[in-house]
Amino acid sequence: xxxxxxxxxxxxxxxxxxxxxxxxxxxxxxxxxxxxxxxxxxxxxxxxxxxxxxxxxxxxxxxxxxxxxxxxxxxxxxxxxxxxxxxxxxxxxxxxxxxxxxxxxxxxxxxxxxxxxxxxxxxxxxxxxxxxxxxxxxxxxxxxxxxxxxxxxxxxxxxxxxxxxxxxxxxxxxxxxxxxxxxxxxxxxxxxxxxxxxxxxxxxxxxxxxxxxxxxxxxxxxxxxxxxxxxxxxxxxxxxxxxxxxxxxxxxxxxxxxxxxxxxxxxxxxxxxxxxxxxxxxxxxxxxxxxxxxxxxxxxxxxxxxxxxxxxxxxxxxxxxxxxxxxxxxxxxxxxxxxxxxxxxxxxxxxxxxxxxxxxxxxxxxxxxxxxxxxxxxxxxxxxxxxxxxxxxxxxxxxxxxxxxxxxxxxxxxxxxxxxxxxxxxxxxxxxxxxxxxxxxxxxxxxxxxxxxxxxxxxxxxxxxxxxxxxxxxxxxxxxxxxxxxxxxxxx
RNA sequence: AGGGAAGUAGCGCAGUCCGGUAGCGCACCUGGUUUGGGACCAGGGGGUCGCAGGUUCGAAUCCUGUCUUCCCUACCA
Numbered sequence: 044x045x046x047x048x049x050x051x052x053x054x055x056x057x058x059x060x061x062x063x064x065x066x067x068x069x070x071x072x073x074x075x076x077x078x079x080x081x082x083x084x085x086x087x088x089x090x091x092x093x094x095x096x097x098x099x100x101x102x103x104x105x106x107x108x109x110x111x112x113x114x115x116x117x118x119x120x121x122x123x124x125x126x127x128x129x130x131x132x133x134x135x136x137x138x139x140x141x142x143x144x145x146x147x148x149x150x151x152x153x154x155x156x157x158x159x160x161x162x163x164x165x166x167x168x169x170x171x172x173x174x175x176x177x178x179x180x181x182x183x184x185x186x187x188x189x190x191x192x193x194x195x196x197x198x199x200x201x202x203x204x205x206x207x208x209x210x211x212x213x214x215x216x217x218x219x220x221x222x223x224x225x226x227x228x229x230x231x232x233x234x235x236x237x238x239x240x241x242x243x244x245x246x247x248x249x250x251x252x253x254x255x256x257x258x259x260x261x262x263x264x265x266x267x268x269x270x271x272x273x274x275x276x277x278x279x280x281x282x283x284x285x286x287x288x289x290x291x292x293x294x295x296x297x298x299x300x301x302x303x304x305x306x307x308x309x310x311x312x313x314x315x316x317x318x319x320x321x322x323x324x325x326x327x328x329x330x331x332x333x334x335x336x337x338x339x340x341x342x343x344x345x346x347x348x349x350x351x352x353x354x355x356x357x358x359x360x361x362x363x364x365x366x367x368x369x370x371x372x373x374x375x376x377x378x379x380x381x382x383x384x385x386x387x388x389x390x391x392x393x394x395x396x397x398x399x400x401x402x403x404x405x406x407x408x409x410x411x412x413x414x415x416x417x418x419x420x421x422x423x424x425x426x427x428x429x430x431x432x433x434x435x436x437x438x439x440x441x442x443x444x445x446x447x448x449x450x451x452x453x454x455x456x457x458x459x460x461x462x463x464x465x466x467x468x469x470x471x472x473x474x475x476x477x478x479x480x481x482x483x484x485x486x487x488x489x490x491x492x493x494x495x496x497x498x499x500x501x502x503x504x505x506x507x508x509x510x511x512x513x514x515x516x517x518x519x520x521x522x523x524x525x526x527x528x529x530x531x532x533x534x535x
Numbered sequence: 536a537g538g539g540a541a542g543u544a545g546c547g548c549a550g551u552c553c554g555g556u557a558g559c560g561c562a563c564c565u566g567g568u569u570u571g572g573g574a575c576c577a578g579g580g581g582g583u584c585g586c587a588g589g590u591u592c593g594a595a596u597c598c599u600g601u602c603u604u605c606c607c608u609a610c611c612a
Contacts, residue, residue: 056606065546071604127612167612201536201610208611261612269612284612351571390572397572408571418571501609 048398050332055276062326063205066335066399076203076210080319083399084206086343087322088213092193094245094340095215095317098237104189104217109171111195112162117170121295127262128166131199133210135162164197169263169288169314172218173296180220180310182301187230188220206323207280207535214318220310222300224289227311228266231287234315235268238283246321247338247451248272248328249458250282251481251530253506258490258497264314265289271505271530273458274327277479279505279532282324285315323535329423329450335400336422338450339443346372346379346439347401349392351408358385364412368405368435375436377443397422402446403439423450464528471519471531475502481532485525487518496520496531505530 048065049057063069068084080088096106112135119125139156143149165171172190180188197211217234221227235252242250250270260267264286272282292298293309302308329336339345348369350361365381372379380401382392389406396404406418417435420427423446430438461480465471474482486492486504496519497503511527518525 054606060605073603075603131611198611255612259612264612267612281612286612349571353570355569357570385570388570388572388574390570390574392573393571394573406571410571 048332048334051275058332059323059327060205062330062335063323066326068322068326068335069205071205074210076200078205078209080213083343084322087325087337087341088319090341090343091241091245091317091321092215095237095241096191096193098241099191099215099217102189102233102237104191104219106192107190108192108194109168109175111165113165113168113171115161115163117174118163120170121173121263121292123291124167124169124263128198132166133164133197133199135164165194166196166198167314167316168192168194168196168216169218169292170296173292173298173312176218176220176310177296177298180298180300183222183303186220186222186300186310187226189217189230190219191215191217204323206326207320209319212319214316216314216316219313220293220298221312222302222308222310224311227289227313228287231266231268231285231313231315234313235270235283235285238285238315238317239270241317242270242272242282242321243451245338245340246325246328247340247447247454248282248324249451249455251506251508252510253508253530255284255506256490256493256504256529258493259504261286261314263288263291265291268509269506271481271532272324272328273454273461273481273532274324274535275330275457276327277461277532279481279530279534280320280324280327281505281534282321283315283317286313288312288314328454330400333394334398336450337400337402339402339447342400342402343378344380344396344399344401345377345443346403346405347392347396348379348381348405348407349389349396350381350383351389351406351411352385353409357409360412361407361409364432365407368407368417368432371436372439375440377436377439393420403442405435405439421446423453465519466516468519471502472500475500475533479533481505481530483528484519484531485514485516485527486529487521487523487525489521489523492518492521492523500531500533502531502533505532505534 048061051058067081069081070079072079136158137152137156138158139153140150141153143151176188193215195211195213200208200210203209219230221230239250239252242248250272252270255267255269266287268285269281270283271279274280290309290311292312298310299307300310326335348365350365352358352361362383369379369381400422402422404420411417415432416429417432418427419430463474463482465474465482465484471482471484493504507529514527516525
């Protein structure tokens with residue numbers, strides 16, 4: 044069989060790739076560093092998008108769409124941001140191709156069609172958006188301006204990995220403008236909280252909320268808030284960020300408003316985003332050696348019904364009972380697939396749906412129907428039980444909620460078992476190498492020490508957790524005094 | 536970006552050293568028997584060997600260039 048997966052322990056990276064490719068989430072493409080998101084993977088993204096979109100709307104945001112291209116002069120307006128992205132920008136320099144006069148049938152870039160001003164393919168949209176907001180904001184009555192866009196962005200990465208880092212990816216980016224600093228900070232924190240709730244309640248993936256250190260901060264931001272999740276190899280993955288941008292973009296793009304006293308003030312800004320990287324996070328957070336394990340709330344298919352045909356006469360009876368069950372489940376709001384493909388055998392289907400992470404499988408044969416039962420199997424625990432067909436939809440609903448909770452608990456228990464308080468440099472290094480995970484340790488707060496630790500250990504400060512209690516201590520590297528522990532890990 | 540490996544049918548691979556007109560398993564198609572954990576029998580279709588040059592009577596095989604992917608390390612918001 045070509046469907047056999049590499050195991051996690053054998054090679055974690057290959058296991059991950061196998062899940063993505065064999066689970067039908069994505070494919071490589073003819074374009075370097077770019078992937079094709081297949082229907083099953085895109086279904087996951089749609090689930091994420093719909094849930095997040097509702098959360099954004101519920102917090103007062105509206106969607107809009109801004110151009111893919113950013114004139115270079117706009118892009119460079121906010122210096123730090125431009126510098127941060129400069130080395131990974133795709134740039135459009137020409138607007139026309141023509142037939143190669145030397146080599147007929149081939150196309151060349153028409154040298155006559157050079158753009159006066161190059162266009163940067165957006166790696167993020169702050170520049171074009173703030174240039175636009177300038178025209179939209181005149182008065183305090185225009186604020187707050189709360190806008191989100193669902194879009195693709197391009198960052199020319201040298202080394203790519205499916206979903207985790209690709210040259211082009213899908214994301215959402217929220218960009219808001221506020222009259223006061225407090226309001227903008229509150230917005231930044233609110234959206235971080237939205238992300239954290241989404242990760243925990245929908246993806247069943249526990250996250251640490253925190254603030255980035257200066258070194259790890261978004262270019263152009265005053266503060267970057269993050270949610271950090273732990274993958275099954277103990278490495279950290281930044282799952283979402285929310286930035287307090289201060290007045291940096293307002294000043295760069297001259298975005299001012301008249302306050303109630305008619306004095307002109309610069310607006311205060313935020314931006315926040317999550318991307319298709321979340322799909323990579325989802326895969327690595329829960330899956331096992333048999334395949335994907337998807338949380339019911341995001342699984343494109345929550346329940347699959349597999350008929351067990353026996354003899355030519357059984358098909359009709361089973362199909363009609365299975366169809367009735369499917370309709371009953373659908374009526375309960377469950378996403379269900381009746382896999383009545385007669386050319387594949389049950390065993391094959393069982394393995395296939397396990398690989399794809401379908402949370403619940405119902406097997407239905409003549410024997411079951413005679414006894415008024417069905418065999419129900421959970422993907423997360425692999426438990427199988429015979430359950431009465433009568434009232435099954437209600438039980439399945441409950442089971443889906445339990446599965447959602449169970450995989451969250453499992454991920455949380457894993458994270459807790461791999462989170463260590465460490466007070467010496469020796470233990471710090473030993474933990475990273477021998478029992479990878481999150482390390483809570485003291486740091487003197489200086490960028491130099493942070494850099495030194497990174498050089499020596501390849502671990503970075505993932506965040507200063509928001510709930511970190513005050514605690515006197517000594518920096519793990521420099522020995523200088525520290526007031527709280529910060530979160531270290533090797534990261535994706 | 537450094538090191539390593541690999542591109543031959545949809546997938547996994549053999550063939551490459553030693554040049555002679557492409558093969559195996561799975562998948563696919565047809566017919567039949569089957570169906571409670573990746574079925575079986577019979578028949579069949581599909582590949583300008585990643586791409587571009589070169590050497591040669593002749594290239595999957597030798598030479599040069601190039602593209603893509605993976606792994607390890609490094610880098611990255």
